[in-house]
Amino acid sequence: MNLFRLLGDLSHLASIFILIHKIQTTRSCRGISFQTQALYVTVFVARYIDLFFRWISLYNFFMKIFFIASSVYILYLMKYRYRPTHDPSIDTFKVEYLVGPAVVLSLIFNYKFEFTEILWTFSIYLEAVAILPQLFMLQRTGEAETITTHYLAALGAYRALYIPNWIYRYFTEDVVDPIAIVAGLVQTGLYLDFFYVYFTKVLQGQKFELPA
Amino acid sequence: HVVEETHDEL
Numbered sequence: 001m002n003l004f005r006l007l008g009d010l011s012h013l014a015s016i017f018i019l020i021h022k023i024q025t026t027r028s029c030r031g032i033s034f035q036t037q038a039l040y041v042t043v044f045v046a047r048y049i050d051l052f053f054r055w056i057s058l059y060n061f062f063m064k065i066f067f068i069a070s071s072v073y074i075l076y077l078m079k080y081r082y083r084p085t086h087d088p089s090i091d092t093f094k095v096e097y098l099v100g101p102a103v104v105l106s107l108i109f110n111y112k113f114e115f116t117e118i119l120w121t122f123s124i125y126l127e128a129v130a131i132l133p134q135l136f137m138l139q140r141t142g143e144a145e146t147i148t149t150h151y152l153a154a155l156g157a158y159r160a161l162y163i164p165n166w167i168y169r170y171f172t173e174d175v176v177d178p179i180a181i182v183a184g185l186v187q188t189g190l191y192l193d194f195f196y197v198y199f200t201k202v203l204q205g206q207k208f209e210l211p212a
Numbered sequence: 213h214v215v216e217e218t219h220d221e222l
Contacts, residue, residue, distance in 0.1 A: 009222055047219075056220050063222050120219055162221070180221065 001059070002168050008161030009063060015154035016070045020077070022147040028085035029078045031148045033137045035095050037078060039130035041071045042099075047123035049116060090140055093133035102126040109179065121179060128183040131155070131190055138194070144208040153198050156191035159184060 023029050048064040055061070078086055106122035134152070138144055144152075162184050169175045202208050 005221065012222070050219065054219070060220065060222065067222070165221075175218075177218075177221075 002165060002172070004161050004163075004165035004168055008158045008165060011154050011161060012158035013063075013066070015151050015158060016067075016074075018147065018151045018154055019074060020070070022145070022151060023074070023077050023082060026145070026147075027082065029082045030085050030087070031137070031141070031144055032078065032086075033091050033093070033134040034075075034078050034086055034088070035091055035093055035133035036130055037071065037074050039095060039098065039126060039133070041068075041075055043123045043127045043130055044068045044071050046119045046126070049119055053116070091133065091137055093136045095133065098126065098129045098132060102129070111179065124179055124183045128187040129190070131187070135190065135194065139210065142210045142212070146202060146208065149194075149198055149202045149208045152191075152194055153202075156188070156195060159188045159191065163188060 019032070023032070044064075044067045048068055051061065051064055102122050102125040105125050106118050110118055110121040131152075138152075162180075166177070166181050166184070197208060197210065
């Protein structure tokens with residue numbers, strides 16, 4: 001564990017609390033992509049299946065439980081409790097285009113051709129692109145509630161902080177995880193446009209609006 | 213070395 005990873009994980013935690021807070025205070029999941037949230041559940045379940053056979057630490061254990069539970073809870077909020085506030089007609093990204101390639105890539109590029117190992121790899125590739133339906137939705141509507149942008153910023157910060165974590169681990173522990181690094185760089189790259197608008201508009205007190 | 217199967221990150 002190092003500071004970058006800890007801050008990254010805390011940022012990830014914060015993003016989930018912000019999202020739940022947004023849904024509950026506005027009593028609405030408007031502007032949130034159900035598809036992205038469903039992909040995150042898939043990612044966490046596929047990756048944290050190792051809860052059953054690999055012990056890392058108490059920290060790691062509770063974080064995994066939290067991420068699985070909170071992502072399922074968010075799906076529940078969107079699918080049942082605040083269902084009428086979700087508009088499927090603007091959440092139309094074809095998730096097959098993300099899941100399909102993630103399956104194929106994980107079968108080809110993995111560390112070991114074993115079921116749980118391929119599930120881990122699949123979760124890494126899928127997480128890299130899981131935000132796309134959400135960003136696509138944002139692009140389509142051209143605007144977002146400020147709280148939603150804070151959620152995305154915290155989520156993006158989590159990914160960005162993992163990069164210095166890998167650099168740090170390379171020098172201090174001589175550890176390199178090429179699959180996580182390549183996928184992580186792609187994932188962080190997807191946030192660049194968003195971050196640009198977030199820093200130049202939202203943090204200056206303006207509404208998040210994309211140029212027409 | 214490469215962290216094959218360590219997977220200690222979240």
